[in-house]
Amino acid sequence: MTTGSSGEDAPRTDAGRPAGGPDLLGPDSHFGAFFDDPRWALALIRATVLEAAHPQVGAALVANSTFVAHPWRRLRNTLLSLRRMFDADPAVREREAARLNRLHGRMSGSDSRGRAYDAMDRPTRAWVVATLFESAVTMCRLSGQPLDGDAVERLYAEHRAFLAVLDGDASELPEDLPGFWRYFDRVVENELENTEAARVILFRLFDHLPAPALLDGAPTLWAAGRAVAGPLLGAITVASLPEPYRRRACLPEMPGARSLMQGAYLAAGLARFLPEGWLDAESAIRLLTLSPGDEDPQSRTAAALHSRMKRASALLRLLTPLGEGSGGDPAPTARPASAAGRGEDRRSAEEFFRQVLDQTGDGYLDWPDLAAMARELCTRLDLDEPEETRLYDAFAAWWRELQAALDADGDGRVSAEEYAAAVPSLAGPALIRVAEVLFDATDKDGSGTIDADEYRALFRTAFHRDLTGGDGVCGRSAFVGDFLSFMSARRTSTPYDSVLADA
Amino acid sequence: MDGNGRWAKRRSLPRTAGHEAAEATVIDVIEAARSAGVEWLSLYAFSTENWNRPGAEVDHLMRLVRRVVRKHAPLLLARGIRCRFLGVSDPRIPPGLARDFEDLTTLTGGNRAMTLTVAFDHGGRRDIVEAARSLIRGGTPAEEVTEQLFAAHLPFPDTPDVDLVIRTSGEQRISNFMLWKVAYAEWVFPEVLWPDFRAPDFLACLHSYGRRERRFGGLPPQTNGDTR
Numbered sequence: 094m095t096t097g098s099s100g101e102d103a104p105r106t107d108a109g110r111p112a113g114g115p116d117l118l119g120p121d122s123h124f125g126a127f128f129d130d131p132r133w134a135l136a137l138i139r140a141t142v143l144e145a146a147h148p149q150v151g152a153a154l155v156a157n158s159t160f161v162a163h164p165w166r167r168l169r170n171t172l173l174s175l176r177r178m179f180d181a182d183p184a185v186r187e188r189e190a191a192r193l194n195r196l197h198g199r200m201s202g203s204d205s206r207g208r209a210y211d212a213m214d215r216p217t218r219a220w221v222v223a224t225l226f227e228s229a230v231t232m233c234r235l236s237g238q239p240l241d242g243d244a245v246e247r248l249y250a251e252h253r254a255f256l257a258v259l260d261g262d263a264s265e266l267p268e269d270l271p272g273f274w275r276y277f278d279r280v281v282e283n284e285l286e287n288t289e290a291a292r293v294i295l296f297r298l299f300d301h302l303p304a305p306a307l308l309d310g311a312p313t314l315w316a317a318g319r320a321v322a323g324p325l326l327g328a329i330t331v332a333s334l335p336e337p338y339r340r341r342a343c344l345p346e347m348p349g350a351r352s353l354m355q356g357a358y359l360a361a362g363l364a365r366f367l368p369e370g371w372l373d374a375e376s377a378i379r380l381l382t383l384s385p386g387d388e389d390p391q392s393r394t395a396a397a398l399h400s401r402m403k404r405a406s407a408l409l410r411l412l413t414p415l416g417e418g419s420g421g422d423p424a425p426t427a428r429p430a431s432a433a434g435r436g437e438d439r440r441s442a443e444e445f446f447r448q449v450l451d452q453t454g455d456g457y458l459d460w461p462d463l464a465a466m467a468r469e470l471c472t473r474l475d476l477d478e479p480e481e482t483r484l485y486d487a488f489a490a491w492w493r494e495l496q497a498a499l500d501a502d503g504d505g506r507v508s509a510e511e512y513a514a515a516v517p518s519l520a521g522p523a524l525i526r527v528a529e530v531l532f533d534a535t536d537k538d539g540s541g542t543i544d545a546d547e548y549r550a551l552f553r554t555a556f557h558r559d560l561t562g563g564d565g566v567c568g569r570s571a572f573v574g575d576f577l578s579f580m581s582a583r584r585t586s587t588p589y590d591s592v593l594a595d596a
Numbered sequence: 597m598d599g600n601g602r603w604a605k606r607r608s609l610p611r612t613a614g615h616e617a618a619e620a621t622v623i624d625v626i627e628a629a630r631s632a633g634v635e636w637l638s639l640y641a642f643s644t645e646n647w648n649r650p651g652a653e654v655d656h657l658m659r660l661v662r663r664v665v666r667k668h669a670p671l672l673l674a675r676g677i678r679c680r681f682l683g684v685s686d687p688r689i690p691p692g693l694a695r696d697f698e699d700l701t702t703l704t705g706g707n708r709a710m711t712l713t714v715a716f717d718h719g720g721r722r723d724i725v726e727a728a729r730s731l732i733r734g735g736t737p738a739e740e741v742t743e744q745l746f747a748a749h750l751p752f753p754d755t756p757d758v759d760l761v762i763r764t765s766g767e768q769r770i771s772n773f774m775l776w777k778v779a780y781a782e783w784v785f786p787e788v789l790w791p792d793f794r795a796p797d798f799l800a801c802l803h804s805y806g807r808r809e810r811r812f813g814g815l816p817p818q819t820n821g822d823t824r
Contacts, residue, residue: 407699411669
């Protein structure tokens with residue numbers, strides 16, 4: 094299921110455009126109106142679980158998606174992609190659809206039981222669009238503000254149009270609404286399973302959700318909030334799933350969960366009484382994914398806030414009474430923190446593996462992890478063919494090099510232990526090649542140097558001061574050196590942090 | 597901060613009791629320095645050579661320092677004292693302590709009234725070696741290395757040169773303390789042991805420093821005639 098997999102899920106994207114011509118998909122569409130609706134946050138989780146419950150989608154999600162390790166980045170990419178799919182200009186929508194198709198075309202494989210999956214499988218893609226449509230309708234019903242018949246018809250037409258832009262035509266979805274409901278019920282009852290991906294979303298994702306960059310300095314605060322909100326979100330989502338699926342997947346029925354779920358939808362629905370402009374999904378996401386190093390004024394405010402929070406949490410830690418045997422070492426994490434504080438600026442091997450290399454968060458370094466990096470870089474740079482393929486090829490060559498150097502037990506993937514044991518050998522010729530290809534891709538005008546605008550496209554920040562030779566541009570060797578010091582010397586606080594390491 | 601051991605021995609107490617008694621002095625001296633208008637105060641708490649002390653004493657010291665840091669963190673913050681720790685690179689330092697150092701540095705990073713540098717696991721030679729390494733790593737050509745540039749690669753380059761070093765308990769050695777920065781420092785060697793050292797002793801040292809004529813290698817100014 095293509096959808097889930099990377100920041101760029103196609104599936105969600107599709108949701109945005111209504112059926113039929115450009116008019117159906119433009120900013121005036123019904124679906125577009127849901128975009129900033131807070132109920133949609135709950136409905137999107139529900140839709141994602143339904144997607145993930147499809148065996149093909151679930152397999153692709155588990156293998157390729159970065160949503161466990163880098164959920165915020167992924168969410169931002171999804172929303173940006175959605176925005177484009179809703180753009181008033183059909184050319185922008187076509188281009189985004191083509192990009193999503195290329196992206197999903199690179200995802201195929203087989204699940205843990207050996208069943209093949211393919212992110213380009215047409216019935217599967219139709220299912221993704223179907224879950225979006227059904228969740229939008231259900232969200233309105235659950236919040237006590239059901240759509241009328243005409244609105245549902247139009248919304249369905251929009252979704253079919255959306256699928257058509259992605260797939261060429263919408264023939265995989267039934268033509269009319271009665272047909273759709275029969276189709277939907279049949280899939281829910283016969284095809285959905287209790288997949289690993291669905292379980293991860295329901296029971297693990299929110300309990301382990303890493304703090305967004307903005308709240309990185311307040312891990313205690315974040316963990317406390319998460320401990321309450323995580324299980325609640327899980328219970329709310331479970332209660333909103335169709336009954337036949339809950340039965341098949343043996344999902345728990347908690348007393349009161351149904352009322353809780355309806356209350357949550359109702360409360361979110363009341364947000365429509367808020368003044369216009371208060372709810373804007375895009376700015377909320379932007380704020381969450383801001384990292385304090387960015388240059389725009391908002392992020393300077395965020396940086397100030399960030400440093401206050403860091404201080405507050407430092408004070409909190411200092412004031413917490415020491416446990417028995419004071420002077421005991423609370424956690425090994427203290428070590429890397431203090432190393433960074435002393436200016437050594439390096440991650441430990443274990444940290445680097447977790448934050449950067451293992452993009453999919455499954456504990457192993459495998460091709461999907463490197464593909465996720467390539468995907469993120471392509472998304473940032475907004476690459477077209479053939480540059481996109483060149484970048485993927487460079488990453489693939491690097492993967493072969495890594496596999497040859499690091500995979501000691503020959504299981505085809507690299508574990509954290511194997512990486513830690515062979516750490517120094519990361520900077521092979523293939524990695525340097527990756528840096529060079531990335532340089533060429535970033536250097537859009539082919540001038541042989543990267544100017545401030547090209548730099549900003551990749552990192553969303555101004556130049557790092559020691560990277561330029563003082564003339565305001567960055568040359569090939571400085572760029573390659575910087576990339577290598579991030580990848581192989583594991584330096585922290587490089588601009589790559591915001592691209593590959595932040596949650 | 598010398599003389600903790602002797603102080604304890606004179607009272608037939610274990611050496612660790614001397615370290616514990618030192619806590620009061622540390623706080624007293626910080627307060628005295630702040631109210632006397634001192635803007636930069638450094639305390640030499642633990643040298644790279646102190647690791648050679650008996651293991652039990654080192655362990656006790658680490659626990660003690662941790663307790664002291666945590667206990668006085670709010671006070672240091674309220675007094676506007678910016679704290680930072682010089683050295684602190686040995687892996688033998690307990691992670692919890694390193695974390696507390698880090699937290700205290702973060703917490704008080706915005707303060708401006710006085711900068712308190714605690715040299716912990718510090719060695720003056722090591723700092724110089726580190727600065728040399730950093731210069732070489734940066735690829736600085738030999739001719740371009742000046743005293744100023746070199747000083748800029750030392751840890752905490754914003755620290756000014758040391759004006760006055762107070763070494764208690766009558767010891768008269770440098771003991772590898774901030775070697776680069778003490779080049780023209782004045783030295784005072786009060787006989788009192790560190791746990792007995794108090795604000796009046798500190799002020800007496802400041803006073804004796806005030807009477808000294810600092811020439812920085814030059815000649816004394818002409819004293820005949822009206823100098824105004």
